[in-house]
Amino acid sequence: MPVLTYLEAIRQGLWEEMERDERVFLLGEDIGVYGGAFKVTEGFLERFGEERVIDTPISEAAIVGAAIGAALVGLRPVAEMQFIDFISIAFDQLTNFAAKCRYRWGAGVPIVVRGPCGGGVHGGPFHSQNVEAYFFHTPGLKIVEPATPYDAKGLIKAAIRDEDPVLYFEHKYLYRRIRGEVPEGDYIVPIGKADIKRLGRDVTILTYGWMLHKSLEAAEIVAQEGIEVEVVDLRTLLPLDDETILSSVAKTGRAVIVHEDTRTGGIAGEIAMRINERIFEYLEAPVVRVTAPDTPIPFSPPLEEFFLPQVEEIVQAVRWVANY
Amino acid sequence: MEETLTREQLLDMYYYMKLTRMVEERLQRLYRQGKIVGGLYRSLGQEGESVASAYALEEGDFLAVMIRNLGALFVRGVRPWEVFTQYMGKGTSPTRGKDNIVHFGSVERGIIPPISHLGDLIPVMAGIALASKMQRKRSVALTYIGDGGTSTGAFHEGLNFAAVLKLPLIVIAEDNGYAYSTPKHKQMAIENIADRAIGYGIFGETVDGNDVIAVYHATRRAVERAREGLGPTLLEVKTFRMRGHAEHDDAWYVPRELLEYWQKRDPILRLETYLKEHGMADETDFEAITHRIEQEIEADLQYAEQSPMPDPRIALEGVYAETPSVSEVAPLPREHAVRTRS
Numbered sequence: 001m002p003v004l005t006y007l008e009a010i011r012q013g014l015w016e017e018m019e020r021d022e023r024v025f026l027l028g029e030d031i032g033v034y035g036g037a038f039k040v041t042e043g044f045l046e047r048f049g050e051e052r053v054i055d056t057p058i059s060e061a062a063i064v065g066a067a068i069g070a071a072l073v074g075l076r077p078v079a080e081m082q083f084i085d086f087i088s089i090a091f092d093q094l095t096n097f098a099a100k101c102r103y104r105w106g107a108g109v110p111i112v113v114r115g116p117c118g119g120g121v122h123g124g125p126f127h128s129q130n131v132e133a134y135f136f137h138t139p140g141l142k143i144v145e146p147a148t149p150y151d152a153k154g155l156i157k158a159a160i161r162d163e164d165p166v167l168y169f170e171h172k173y174l175y176r177r178i179r180g181e182v183p184e185g186d187y188i189v190p191i192g193k194a195d196i197k198r199l200g201r202d203v204t205i206l207t208y209g210w211m212l213h214k215s216l217e218a219a220e221i222v223a224q225e226g227i228e229v230e231v232v233d234l235r236t237l238l239p240l241d242d243e244t245i246l247s248s249v250a251k252t253g254r255a256v257i258v259h260e261d262t263r264t265g266g267i268a269g270e271i272a273m274r275i276n277e278r279i280f281e282y283l284e285a286p287v288v289r290v291t292a293p294d295t296p297i298p299f300s301p302p303l304e305e306f307f308l309p310q311v312e313e314i315v316q317a318v319r320w321v322a323n324y
Numbered sequence: 325m326e327e328t329l330t331r332e333q334l335l336d337m338y339y340y341m342k343l344t345r346m347v348e349e350r351l352q353r354l355y356r357q358g359k360i361v362g363g364l365y366r367s368l369g370q371e372g373e374s375v376a377s378a379y380a381l382e383e384g385d386f387l388a389v390m391i392r393n394l395g396a397l398f399v400r401g402v403r404p405w406e407v408f409t410q411y412m413g414k415g416t417s418p419t420r421g422k423d424n425i426v427h428f429g430s431v432e433r434g435i436i437p438p439i440s441h442l443g444d445l446i447p448v449m450a451g452i453a454l455a456s457k458m459q460r461k462r463s464v465a466l467t468y469i470g471d472g473g474t475s476t477g478a479f480h481e482g483l484n485f486a487a488v489l490k491l492p493l494i495v496i497a498e499d500n501g502y503a504y505s506t507p508k509h510k511q512m513a514i515e516n517i518a519d520r521a522i523g524y525g526i527f528g529e530t531v532d533g534n535d536v537i538a539v540y541h542a543t544r545r546a547v548e549r550a551r552e553g554l555g556p557t558l559l560e561v562k563t564f565r566m567r568g569h570a571e572h573d574d575a576w577y578v579p580r581e582l583l584e585y586w587q588k589r590d591p592i593l594r595l596e597t598y599l600k601e602h603g604m605a606d607e608t609d610f611e612a613i614t615h616r617i618e619q620e621i622e623a624d625l626q627y628a629e630q631s632p633m634p635d636p637r638i639a640l641e642g643v644y645a646e647t648p649s650v651s652e653v654a655p656l657p658r659e660h661a662v663r664t665r666s
């Protein structure tokens with residue numbers, strides 16, 4: 001099977017969807033001639049032409065708003081945010097327009113809004129954010145964040161084919177650092193399905209994005225001490241895959257939730273509450289979380305490293321719940 | 325009657341333009357040596373408009389820059405060490421490593437730092453202008469926006485708001501041909517950004533952005549109107565981005581002829597020519613200024629290079645006026661880790 005980078009897998013998924021369905025088109029800043037700030041859409045303009053690969057003005061609200069409009073009448077727009085931080089400008093279009101159309105008047109808004117998220121590259125406070133929590137609170141939206149090339153391709157295809165608005169967050173730290181086997185041709189990774197990336201019986205780690213890789217490293221370390229960690233990659237953040245989450249935690253009785261996003265109001269809080277509500281009797285230890293602290297993400301490497309959850313912290317958290 | 329700029333003022337502007345260029349050249353070397361953290365955005369070819377517009381302000385006025393306005397910061401009193409430490413993420417930098425590039429300032433110095441989100445400064449500077457009016461002060465607020473940044477909703481809302489309330493706001497719109505890889509004609513369906521002024525009911529003017537004297541006078545006029553209560557100005561400066569969007573970008577999409585055209589109109593060379601033709605200065609004056617800048621840069625760079633990186637715990641400071649006490653509900657691993665990590 002071909003080995004692709006995370007970025008190449010996203011590109012391949014997008015490409016195949018554009019080949020498959022002529023209703024699919026791309027819009028965003030510098031995505032055509034330049035091929036995107038991170039080169040995800042390199043070569044698309046040449047293949048699919050200006051009508052389906054649209055270089056737009058710097059107008060995120062209009063990019064998403066226009067995507068919504070086009071989707072309402074039958075097209076399948078994929079909008080790029082140059083950095084996911086700028087999605088804040090389209091917040092209203094997403095949370096009020098896109099998310100509420102179906103509920104109010106039965107009209108689906110099959111758009112995808114995708115863009116690079118996350119830290120680790122010293123991008124500073126406005127080029128490193130994780131924005132899932134702002135949208136996690138909005139019924140009507142779906143949110144996915146792949147961690148592997150396989151999932152990246154399968155999820156972009158699922159997102160494009162979905163009948164509702166999907167936010168597709170791609171972690172910029174993983175773009176060229178993570179490689180993996182990606183089948184040629186068509187397959188999808190269903191939205192709403194988590195994936196067990198490592199089997200174990202003692203502790204469950206629930207995580208996504210870059211933190212999947214750190215969690216797998218942590219699992220490897222504690223395995224030497226005889227702690228067998230099951231690592232669940234959420235892949236879809238909204239709607240959460242309760243079944244996979246709860247059955248894994250019920251099995252191990254111990255859960256550590258790891259996310260790069262900040263702590264308060266982060267997704268970990270919701271997951272912990274679901275565990276508490278549904279399988280409290282199965283727990284052998286309190287559910288704990290390893291997250292970034294409640295601050296903006298700082299720029300300078302020592303500060304950023306301190307801010308970002310580290311493997312060692314995950315290891316400590318796992319030991320703590322294992323020995324509780 | 326328009327004032328004439330004195331020799332001293334012109335040489336002063338020359339110093340700031342040259343300082344900007346030489347600091348950026350130094351940054352470029354550091355960038356290649358891997359000594360700066362993150363990207364480097366140059367203002368090569370645009371030093372004139374930044375310097376001249378900021379030079380038209382007075383003590384007590386407020387200025388907010390975008391990524392290509394380093395020169396304006398120098399006019400407001402920023403020194404090279406602040407820029408070097410910012411780019412290196414040092415603990416001695418104005419933001420103590422929390423933010424990068426020209427994202428620093430202080431209300432006391434009349435410098436409001438931008439966020440990356442283009443356009444967002446304009447409503448904020450309108451608010452500063454509003455407060456100036458409410459507090460019966462003479463201060464005006466000046467900020468910049470690129471041709472690309474004018475496509476944002478915030479640009480429109482901010483200008484319209486300032487227009488309706490007749491606020492002392494000056495927006496310098498920099499038409500430098502491109503927004504990242506996007507040429508101006510894909511950004512707007514008009515030729516001159518200043519044409520939008522009509523739609524807002526405010527003053528608009530387009531000037532040659534590489535002619536510092538023209539930019540200075542045009543900004544001066546805008547400042548005077550603002551102080552007289554005549555409201556905002558949208559002042560467009562025509563200039564050109566002579567490098568890529570940032571140093572990672574070789575700008576292959578910019579036609580060579582355009583670069584050649586603008587190279588001949590370099591703002592520093594033009595001021596030199598003007599000064600020479602008017603018998604105000606000659607090569608020895610320019611060399612003396614250059615020499616002085618070299619020394620200033622060396623000293624400041626040395627300080628920046630010797631400065632330590634920030635203590636990691638600074639990451640936790642300054643989110644609120646008062647640091648909230650960390651809740652001690654359980655010995656949660658993160659808190660534990662934070663406390664024990666050196």
Ligand SMILES: Cc1ncc(C[n+]2csc(CCOP(=O)(O)OP(=O)(O)O)c2C)c(N)n1
Pocket residue numbers: 029058060082086089392440441442469470471472473474476498500502503504565569
């Ligand atoms: C709202 C928003 N969208 C996208 C970006 C990413 N971005 C940073 S600079 C830039 C181009 C800006 O062009 P322009 O305003 O013309 O300024 P210039 O770089 O030419 O000085 C883009 C797209 C951003 N900073 N803010």
Ligand SMILES: [Mg+2]
Pocket residue numbers: 470471472498499500501502503504
């Ligand atoms: Mg521009």
